Structures are given as C-alpha cells and as structure tokens.
Amino acid sequence: MTxxxxxxxxxxAGHDGQWAEWVAWHLQEAGYAIELDLWHWRTGxxxxxKMNDALERASAVVALFSPQYFAPGRYTEEEWTSAVAxxxxxxPLVVEPLEAGQLPAILRPxxxxxxxxxxxxAALEALLEAVRGREIPTTSPTFPGKAGKGSRGxxxxxxxxxxxxxxxxxSALHDPAVWDVRQRGRNPHFTGRxxxxxxxxxxxxxxxxxxxxxxxxxxxxxxTQMALEYAHRFAGQYxxxxxxxxxxxxxxxxRYAELAARVDVAKPDAGAEINARYALEHLRTSDRWLIxxxxxxxxxxxxxxxxxxxxxxxxxxxxxxxxxxxxxxxxGVFSREESLGYLNRQxxxxxxxxxxxxxxxLGDLPxxxxxxxGALGEGTPPDHYLQLLRTxxxxxxxxxxxYDYPVSVAATVTIAAERLDAGRPEAAALLRLAAFLGPEPIxxxxxxxxxxxxxxxxxxxNDFRWPRNALQPLAQYGLAVVGPDAFQVHRLxxxxxxxxxxAGTGDTVxxxxxxxxxxxxxxxxxxxAWPEWASLTQHLTATLDAMIDRAELRPTLLKAAxxxxxxxxxxxxxxxxxxxxxxxxxxxxxxxxxxxxxxxxVALALHDMDSYEEFLSLVEDLLERRxxxxxxxxxxxxxxxxxxxxxxxxxxxxxxxxxxxxxxAARRQSRLGEDHVEALxxxxxxxxxxxxxxxxxxxxxVLTDALARYQRTLNExxxxxxxxxxxxxxxxxxxxxxxxxxxxxxxVLALRRQLLGDxxxxxxxxxxxxGVTLIDIGRYAxxxxxxxxxxxxxxxxxxxxHALYRSITLGLAQALTRQGKTHDAQRLRTSLNRKQLPKKRxx
Numbered sequence: 001m002t003x004x005x006x007x008x009x010x011x012x013a014g015h016d017g018q019w020a021e022w023v024a025w026h027l028q029e030a031g032y033a034i035e036l037d038l039w040h041w042r043t044g045x046x047x048x049x050k051m052n053d054a055l056e057r058a059s060a061v062v063a064l065f066s067p068q069y070f071a072p073g074r075y076t077e078e079e080w081t082s083a084v085a086x087x088x089x090x091x092p093l094v095v096e097p098l099e100a101g102q103l104p105a106i107l108r109p110x111x112x113x114x115x116x117x118x119x120x121x122a123a124l125e126a127l128l129e130a131v132r133g134r135e136i137p138t139t140s141p142t143f144p145g146k147a148g149k150g151s152r153g154x155x156x157x158x159x160x161x162x163x164x165x166x167x168x169x170x171s172a173l174h175d176p177a178v179w180d181v182r183q184r185g186r187n188p189h190f191t192g193r194x195x196x197x198x199x200x201x202x203x204x205x206x207x208x209x210x211x212x213x214x215x216x217x218x219x220x221x222x223x224t225q226m227a228l229e230y231a232h233r234f235a236g237q238y239x240x241x242x243x244x245x246x247x248x249x250x251x252x253x254x255r256y257a258e259l260a261a262r263v264d265v266a267k268p269d270a271g272a273e274i275n276a277r278y279a280l281e282h283l284r285t286s287d288r289w290l291i292x293x294x295x296x297x298x299x300x301x302x303x304x305x306x307x308x309x310x311x312x313x314x315x316x317x318x319x320x321x322x323x324x325x326x327x328x329x330x331x332g333v334f335s336r337e338e339s340l341g342y343l344n345r346q347x348x349x350x351x352x353x354x355x356x357x358x359x360x361x362l363g364d365l366p367x368x369x370x371x372x373x374g375a376l377g378e379g380t381p382p383d384h385y386l387q388l389l390r391t392x393x394x395x396x397x398x399x400x401x402x403y404d405y406p407v408s409v410a411a412t413v414t415i416a417a418e419r420l421d422a423g424r425p426e427a428a429a430l431l432r433l434a435a436f437l438g439p440e441p442i443x444x445x446x447x448x449x450x451x452x453x454x455x456x457x458x459x460x461x462n463d464f465r466w467p468r469n470a471l472q473p474l475a476q477y478g479l480a481v482v483g484p485d486a487f488q489v490h491r492l493x494x495x496x497x498x499x500x501x502x503a504g505t506g507d508t509v510x511x512x513x514x515x516x517x518x519x520x521x522x523x524x525x526x527x528x529a530w531p532e533w534a535s536l537t538q539h540l541t542a543t544l545d546a547m548i549d550r551a552e553l554r555p556t557l558l559k560a561a562x563x564x565x566x567x568x569x570x571x572x573x574x575x576x577x578x579x580x581x582x583x584x585x586x587x588x589x590x591x592x593x594x595x596x597x598x599x600x601x602v603a604l605a606l607h608d609m610d611s612y613e614e615f616l617s618l619v620e621d622l623l624e625r626r627x628x629x630x631x632x633x634x635x636x637x638x639x640x641x642x643x644x645x646x647x648x649x650x651x652x653x654x655x656x657x658x659x660x661x662x663x664x665a666a667r668r669q670s671r672l673g674e675d676h677v678e679a680l681x682x683x684x685x686x687x688x689x690x691x692x693x694x695x696x697x698x699x700x701x702v703l704t705d706a707l708a709r710y711q712r713t714l715n716e717x718x719x720x721x722x723x724x725x726x727x728x729x730x731x732x733x734x735x736x737x738x739x740x741x742x743x744x745x746x747x748v749l750a751l752r753r754q755l756l757g758d759x760x761x762x763x764x765x766x767x768x769x770x771g772v773t774l775i776d777i778g779r780y781a782x783x784x785x786x787x788x789x790x791x792x793x794x795x796x797x798x799x800x801x802h803a804l805y806r807s808i809t810l811g812l813a814q815a816l817t818r819q820g821k822t823h824d825a826q827r828l829r830t831s832l833n834r835k836q837l838p839k840k841r842x843x
Contacts, residue, residue, distance in 0.1 A: 006059025008131070009035045013068035014194025017201055018236060019095040019115075020064060021167035026124055027062070027131065038202050060089045062131065065112065066096035068194075070104065091130050167237060178240040178262055181292070186232040187225055189370070191345060192338035197230055199329055204312040212306060214296075214315040214322040217331035218478040218490060219412040220367030223316035226331065227292050230314060238312075240289040246296040246315075252305050256280065276305075284309040292316075299325045318478030332481070333364040333490070342366070346373035354382045361389045363439060363491045368409050370402045394499030397492060413496040416477040426466075427473035429457040429508075431489065434480070435498045436512045438542030439491035443535060444471065444484075446519055453514035456507035509546060516540060517552045524563035525719060527755045533563040541576060548583050554594045561601040565608055566719070568761045568797075574605035591629055596622060596636070603643065607650075608761070610803065616647035635678075638668050642682050649689055658689035675713040677720060680706050684724035691727065696735050703728040717755060719762070722748055726766060729773075738777045745770040759797050764790055764804060771811045780818045787812040806832055 008027055012020040017038055024036040035054045055061065063069070092112035113130045115123045196215075204211040215223045231241050240263070244255045256276035260266035265282045266275040283289055289311035296302050296317045303325060306313055315322060322328055334342065339359035343350055350358075362368040375385055375396075388396045398410035420428040433456065434442060447467040451457075463469065471487055474480035481488045489497075501508070516539060521532035537560040540547065547553050557580055564573035581598035588595050603618040619640055626637040645660035665682035672679050683706045690699035703724055710721035726748050732741035749766040756763050767790035774783035791808045798804060809828050816825040 007033045007035055007054075007057050008060045008062055009054045009058035010062050010064070012064040013066060013071070014198045015068040015233070016064050016066050016095055017198060018167065018234060021205075021237075023062060023064065023093070023127060025167045026127060030128055030131075032131070038198060038205060041202060042206070058089065060091055060131065062091045062093060065092055065094045065098060065103070067098060067102055068096075070098075070102050093127065093130060176235055176238050176241045178242065178259075179235070180258075180262070181228065181231055181241065181243040182245065184228050184243070187228060189342070189346060189373075190225060190229045191342040192334060193222070193226055193229070196226065196329060196331065197233065200226075200230055200314065201234065203327055203329075204314075211311075212313040212315065212326040214317055214326050214328040215331050216317045216320045216322050216328050218481060218493075219318060219416065220365050220409060220490075220492075221331050221333055222366040223318075223331055224294055225366070227294060227314050227316050231290060231292060234290075238288050238290045240286070240311075241292075242290070243292045243294060246293040246302060249297065249301040252276075252293075252302065256305065280305075280307050283307040283311055287311060290314065296322065319476040320482070321476065330481075334359075334366055334369070336364060339364045339369055342369055343373060347376055350376070350382065357386060358382065361386055365409075365490060365492055367402060367412070368397065368492055371397060371409055374402060393492065393495035397496065409492060410496045410499075413479065413493050414500065416479050417497060417500065419477060420473055420479070424470075424473040426457055426459050427470045429454075430467070430470040431474060431479055431497055432456070432501055432508050433511050433515070434487070434489045435494040435501070436508060436543060436546065437489075437494075437515075438539040439489065439494060440535065440538040440542075441483075441486035441488045442539070443486050443532070446515060450515040450518035453518060454511045455514075456511045512543060513547055513550045513553060516543070516547065517550075517556060519556075524559045525566055527719065530563065530567055533560065534567070536560065537563060544576075544579065548580065549587060554584075558594070558597050558601060561598075562604070565601070565604050568608075568756075568759075570605045570608035574602065574609065577601035577605055591625055593636075596625060596629075600636075600640065600643075607643075607647070612647055612650045616644070616651065619643040619647055633667060633671050635672065638664055638671065639678065642668070642678075642685065645682075645689075646685060649685070649692070654689055654692040658686065658693060661686045661689055675709045677714060677718070680709055680713075680724070681720050683709075684720070684727060687724070687731070688727045691731055691734065694734075696731055699731045700728070700735065703731060717751055719755070722751055722755075722762075726769065729769065733773055733776065738773060742770070742773050742777060745773055759793050761798070761804075764794050764797070764808075768804060768808050768811060771808070771815070775811065775815055775818065778818075780815045783815040784812065784819070787815060 010020050010024045010027075020036060021038060024034045024039065028034045035058065037050070041050050090110065092107065092110055094112055094114045095116050097116060113126045115126060118126060200213050200215070203213045215226055217223055231243070235241060242255075242259050242262075244252055246252055253273045253276040256279040257266065257272040260275040260279035260282065263279070263282055265278045267278065270278075283291070284307065287310035289309070291307055291311065291313045293302065293305075293313065293315045296315050297319060299317075299319070299322045306326070313326075315326065320328070320330070323330075336356070336359055339362075340352065340355050343355040343358060347355075358372055359369065362372060372385060376382055385396075394410050398408045402408070417428065417431060420431060430447070433454070444467055447454075447470075451466055452461050454461075457470070459466075459469075471480070471482045474487065474489075475482040479489065479493055516536070519532075519536050521536055522529035524530075524533055536556070540553075540557060540560050544557075548557070557576070561573050561577045561580065564570075564576060577598055581595060581602055584592060584595040584598055599618065599622055603615055603622065606618065607615040623637070623640040623644055626634065626640050630637050632638075632641075641660060642664040645657045645664055648654075648660065649657035661682055665679060665686050668676065668679035668682050683702060687699045687703040687706065690696070690702060706724045707716070707721065707728065710716060710718060710724065714721060716722075716725070725744060729741050729744035729748060732738075732744060745766065749763065749770050752760065752763040752766050767786055771783045771787040771790070774780070774786065787808050791805065791812055794802060794805045794808055809832055813825040813828040816822075816828070
C-alpha cells in the first residue's frame with residue numbers, strides 16, 4: 001500500500017498504547033518514518049494542531065481498531081475520517097475484537113487485518129504485509145500441509161524512538177517477573193483519563209535515564225487509580241513493577257527492603273535501610289522497571305528515595321510542591337463527559353438527565369461518583385440520593401465504602417482538616433471561610449484586599465506572607481487547588497467542613513460578609529468590569545441565604561443584579577432581583593429605598609426579557625412611590641421616569657414616550673449635568689423616539705450632539721455611546737444615506753463584538769440591523785453570510801421563539817431571494833411561527 005519513503009502516522013486510542021508502541025517500533029525497524037504521539041509529541045503542545053499536521057504530512061495512516069477507538073468523543077474519529085478521505089492511505093488493524101455495530105458503516109467494506117489473536121511473529125508478518133501489500137512469490141509457495149515456524153528478524157535501535165528498549169508485543173506472556181501492587185487488582189470500573197495516561201507515558205518514554213512523573217491533585221480525584229491503571233495497562237513493558245505506600249516516609253525504606261529480598265540482593269544480617277539501598281542499586285543497574293510511590297507527602301523527605309537507572313517512577317501526591325522537584329501533571333475532577341461515562345457504565349438504566357444532575361451535585365469528583373454509584377446500585381433511589389446530598393451531605397458521604405479506597409469521602413476531608421487545625425490555624429480559618437463561599441474559584445487578591453477585616457483568621461494582618469502562608473497548606477493537604485490568581489475548594493469539601501463547624505461560627509459568617517463587601521469590581525455597566533463581577537456574583541448567590549439581610553452587602557447585591565442584566569442574563573437577573581425584593585419588602589418595608597431599588601432591578605430584567613407590559617406596570621408603580629417619597633427631581637425618580645418612557649416606546653406609544661423622555665432628559669441634565677451619562681442616555685432615547693415619529697432631521701441633530709458629548713466626557717466605546725451610535729445608524733438609513741449608515745452600523749457591530757462578544761444580545765441586534773443595510777445597498781452575499789451566522793447564534797442563545805430570530809430569518813430570506821435562491825428563501829419563511837416583531841431593540 002505504501003513504500004518506505006513516506007511518513008506513517010499511527011492512530012490509536014489511549015487504551016491501546018502498548019499496541020501503538022509495538023506497531024510503531026517494528027515499522028521503524030522496517031525502514032519507515034513514523035509519527036506516534038507517545039514518542040514525538042511533548043506535554044503542553046497543541047494536540048489538535050499536532051494531529052492535523054501529522055495527518056497532512058503522512059503518506060499513510062495505520063489505525064488500530066478496538067472498541068475504545070470508536071468510543072464517542074475521541075479524537076480518533078477525526079483521525080480516521082481524515083485518513084479515509086485520502087482513500088488509499090488508510091491501513092486498518094484490529095487489535096481487540098469488535099462487537100457487532102461498533103465499526104462505522106463507512107469502514108465496513110475496508111479490508112482489515114486481525115492482530116489480537118496472533119503470536120508475535122505472525123502478527124509482525126501481518127503488520128508488514130498490511131502496510132507493504134502482498135508480494136507475488138518468486139519461488140514455490142510452502143506446501144500447505146506443513147506449517148513453518150515464524151522467525152524474528154534482527155533488531156536494530158531506531159534513533160528516533162525516545163527509549164532505547166524495544167516495545168514488547170502486547171501479550172500475557174510478557175507479564176512482569178516481579179509484580180507487587182499491594183493486593184490491588186485492576187479497577188474494572190476505571191473510566192476515561194486516557195489523555196492523562198498518554199501524557200504520563202509520553203513523559204516517561206521521553207527520558208533515557210530514570211524518568212519520573214508525579215500526578216498531583218486534591219483527595220478523591222483518582223490519583224491512585226490512575227497510577228494503578230497505568231501499571232496494569234503497560235505491565236507487559238516492564239520486568240518489575242513495585243508499589244510503595246509512601247504516605248508515611250519512615251515506612252518507605254522497609255518497602256524497598258522487601259524489594260531487595262524479592263530480587264535476591266538483600267543481606268540477611270543488614271537492616272531495612274541498608275537493604276533498601278541494595279534495592280536502589282539493583283534498580284540503577286537494571287532496566288524495564290516501574291516504581292510507584294503512592295500518596296507521597298513531603299518531597300524533601302522522599303527525594304533521596306527516588307531510584308535511578310533505566311526505569312520509570314510514577315508518584316501520586318496531594319502536594320503540588322512535588323512538581324518543583326520532578327515533572328508533574330495536575331489531576332482534577334472528571335470532565336462532565338467522563339462523569340456520565342462512569343455512571344452509565346456502573347448504572348446502565350440511569351437516565352442521562354439524572355446522571356447529569358448527580359454529576360453536577362457531586363462536582364464531578366471521581367470518589368464521590370463512586371460512592372453514589374455504590375449507593376444507587378444497592379437500592380437508593382436517585383431522587384432520594386440527590387435530596388440527601390442537599391440536606392445531609394456530610395453524613396451521606398461518610399456512609400458506605402468505595403472500591404479500593406481506605407476511607408470515605410467525608411473522612412478524607414475531615415482527617416486533613418484536623419491536621420490543619422493542629423498545625424496551621426491560619427489555613428484552617430481560611431478553609432472555614434472558603435467553605436461558606438461558592439464552589440467556584442476565589443480570587444486570591446480578595447484575601448489581600450479584605451485581610452484587615454478578617455477577624456477569624458489568627459496572626460498579624462500585616463504579615464507579608466499572607467495569603468501564601470494559608471494557601472500553601474491547603475494545597476499541601478489536598479483541600480484546595482491553588483493557582484497564582486485564585487484558589488478553589490470543592491463543593492463536597494465545603495459541605496464536610498461546614499458540617500464539622502455546625503451552622504458556622506459568628507466570626508466566620510462575619511468574615512464572609514466582610515470579604516464580599518470589600519470587593520469592588522467597578523461599574524457593572526462596563527464590560528471591562530464583568531469578569532470580576534462574574535466571579536463575585538457566583539459567590540454572592542451561593543451565600544445569599546446567609547448574606548441577604550446584611551446591610552453592608554445590599555449595594556453589592558443590587559449591582560450584581562444589574563451586572564447580570566447588562567451581561568445579557570436577564571433570567572438570572574430576574575431570579576436574583578425577585579428574591580431580594582421579596583426578602584427586603586418583608587424585612588424593611590415595601591417603601592424602603594433598597595426595596596424600591598430591588599423592584600427597579602426586577603423591572604429592568606423584565607424589560608430585557610421583552611415583557612414590556614409587565615415592565616410598564618412595574619415602573620409606573622415604582623414612579624408613583626418614588627414621586628411620593630423622594631420628589632420628582634431625585635436621581636432615582638428621574639431614572640424611573642426615563643424607564644416609563646422607554647416602556648411606552650417599546651409598546652409603540654411613541655408620542656407619549658417622546659414627551660416623557662424629553663422631560664426626563666431635560667430634568668436629568670439640569671439635576672445631574674448636561675454631560676452626565678444618565679442624562680445623555682435619556683437624550684439618546686429621545687432621539688430613538690424621534691426616529692419612530694419620523695422626525696429624522698431632529699433625531700439626527702439630537703443623536704449627533706449626544707455622541708459628541710459622550711466622546712468628550714466618557715469615550716465612544718462606552719455601551720451607552722454605542723447605543724446612541726446605533727440609533728444614529730438607523731437614522732441615516734431612514735434618511736436614505738445608506739453608505740454612511742453602513743459605515744456606522746459596521747463600526748457599532750465590530751465594537752460590540754470586541755467589547756461584548758458575538759453572542760451578546762446587543763451584538764446580535766447590531767448584526768440584524770447591518771444585514772438590512774447590506775441588503776438595501778445590494779450586497780446580498782455579504783448579508784447572507786452575516787445573517788446566517790447571526791441566526792445560528794440567536795438560535796443557540798435566545799431560541800427560535802425570540803422575535804430577533806424571526807427578524808433575522810426574514811432578512812436572510814430576503815437576501816437569498818435577491819440572489820435568486822427562491823427555494824431556500826421560501827423554506828425559511830415557512831419555517832417561522834407567525835409572531836409580531838417589535839420594530840426596534842429595546843434597552
């Protein structure tokens with residue numbers, strides 16, 4: 001099929017790494033250039049880019065078929081589909097039997113070779129024949145009645161293979177002569193993690209001398225199970241596999257001494273430490289060995305017990321400090337896909353929705369998922385388990401056993417937390433504080449900004465080591481994942497810590513409030529403040545029950561609701577605002593200023609959900625209250641007056657809207673200043689009303705003036721300035737000045753994409769508006785591309801029932817019609833539900 005002049009790319013699932021190495025080695029021995037991810041791709045490189053580059057350069061792809069190769073979501077699908085498109089470049093080899101239906105239909109006609117039931121010599125012959133193609137014999141074929149014995153060719157060392165030892169043929173015949181993993185059998189329920197295992201394998205193969213890799217991460221993420229799976233998966237490549245329980249450093253020499261006895265280098269009269277040194281010397285002069293140091297703690301104590309020689313060392317540890325000593329891979333929780341795969345394998349009858357709810361409630365923590373699978377498998381109804389997770393988290397997670405794990409989920413946390421209490425009180429206090437926040441990352445700069453107000457944290461508030469002196473122990477004991485900008489405590493760890501502390505001490509709750517109140521991300525109207533508002537809002541909503549009555553947090557909670565509205569999350573804004581309004585109405589009274597501000601946020605959320613009748617009803621009631629309590633010129637009253645005008649504008653009552661908005665603009669300019677952002681917003685909204693009244697010259701004058709003031713006092717990229725500029729673009733289009741309208745609308749769309757993202761509601765409304773102008777000036781193909789893309793995003797973010805979806809679909813149909821694509825246009829029109837489309841995008 002291919003000569004030896006081109007590159008062969010070996011495509012495989014992570015589970016079949018031994019087969020991939022064996023195939024690649026022998027093809028290289030036969031003179032072929034090989035690309036194998038396990039040998040040639042480095043940790044940290046872009047996997048997709050490397051794969052695409054290899055497929056582009058390869059003259060042939062050798063694909064190793066197995067059930068794992070065709071598992072959903074694997075990159076192997078992209079590899080074989082790309083290779084099949086190259087026709088004669090695809091060489092399928094079956095390394096594990098396939099069940100009926102596992103082979104995709106497009107591959108079934110392909111001739112493939114089965115390797116999995118062959119002896120090594122026959123498998124090698126089949127491999128080379130599959131790649132080279134069969135040759136016509138030049139001598140008489142062997143008489144079929146007498147079988148000949150296969151022979152092994154001489155071996156030469158391929159210079160491009162990262163390790164000098166030939167990979168062994170995957171077979172039970174090559175099991176290690178010395179094997180002791182402490183009575184740990186292979187976990188039959190091990191799921192996922194192929195990418196991490198491949199990274200470990202690549203890293204270990206990438207070094208000539210003793211190669212070391214550490215898997216570090218919090219408790220319960222499956223570090224030990226990963227190491228165990230690696231040992232079993234690649235057992236055939238080693239002569240010796242030895243497991244060392246390294247949690248207690250003083251026991252490590254004894255375990256090495258046992259190894260010395262096993263390999264006959266121990267001295268009967270020598271002590272454990274001396275015999276341990278004999279074991280290390282044996283490893284130094286040997287090859288094909290794997291040492292696993294499981295649950296290693298202090299790297300300073302264990303560093304002297306890392307063996308040297310032509311073998312591999314795999315370490316599991318909670319403490320990320322190990323990565324300062326040896327190359328490390330951080331192991332986190334499962335991806336959601338891995339969680340669902342695990343639960344579906346354990347509980348095949350579990351619905352996808354229930355499995356997803358369990359994974360979400362358990363934070364995708366592998367140990368917790370194993371606990372849940374065990375409980376459900378023993379008869380606990382899924383809904384009842386989920387309810388217990390909400391009400392009795394710690395007790396539930398402390399009950400029951402998990403396969404090959406010494407303690408429960410809750411005990412894992414409790415033991416580590418007790419060690420913190422005994423030796424690192426500042427870290428223990430920070431853990432308790434974090435337990436009452438949300439499970440999302442907590443910016444470390446918050447700890448610096450609020451340190452003086454944290455009364456529950458012992459020590460000097462001005463200690464220059466803060467917060468490092470508290471965060472490092474949390475990482476060391478696997479209670480948090482700590483990075484340079486944030487740290488994160490898993491939701492189940494939080495639940496266990498909260499349970500241990502009862503309802504929470506007064507000092508801790510006070511510190512949570514002080515921390516949240518000390519954070520000021522800035523104006524929630526501005527996109528540059530949204531990333532920090534996103535983080536703060538997650539923690540505010542997670543602590544809402546405990547924090548909603550604290551007066552110092554009311555302004556922050558209201559700003560969080562405004563952020564959600566401005567960030568195109570109106571449903572979330574409505575949910576938060578309604579809770580605030582109901583609670584404060586009951587505790588503070590319905591006319592309290594903060595209660596009225598919460599009502600205002602409810603109204604704004606309804607507006608952004610296009611519920612204009614409800615919006616008008618609420619703001620009219622709010623205006624009456626504020627007029628009575630604050631007077632007509634109070635800033636809050638003026639804001640509500642403006643909102644009444646906007647509600648009328650969106651309901652098509654243009655004359656009334658114009659009068660109210662003009663009055664609000666004049667009074668805001670008088671009260672707040674002519675160039676105040678809120679005054680200019682009312683001026684721009686007056687311009688929008690003039691457009692609808694067809695008073696276009698006046699609208700042009702008003703909007704041009706507003707934009708000039710925005711540019712002078714703020715900047716032309718402010719969201720309110722872009723709103724005014726969008727109105728100006730509409731005005732130009734209505735005046736027939738299409739070229740100017742096109743330039744303005746294109747600029748607004750580009751800036752909104754840059755500032756808000758291409759899925760924000762304002763961006764999508766801008767795309768719709770620009771599409772109309774492109775059609776008006778005859779640039780139909782551009783309009784089609786723009787509207788097609790916008791339609792997809794509207795469908796994904798707002799849904800097909802949204803008015804904007806209908807507007808964009810009709811615009812797209814018009815662009816298609818103008819290009820003669822009448823059939824496609826008609827199909828789009830008939831797909832729409834008949835709904836009335838508002839004329840403009842409200843704000």
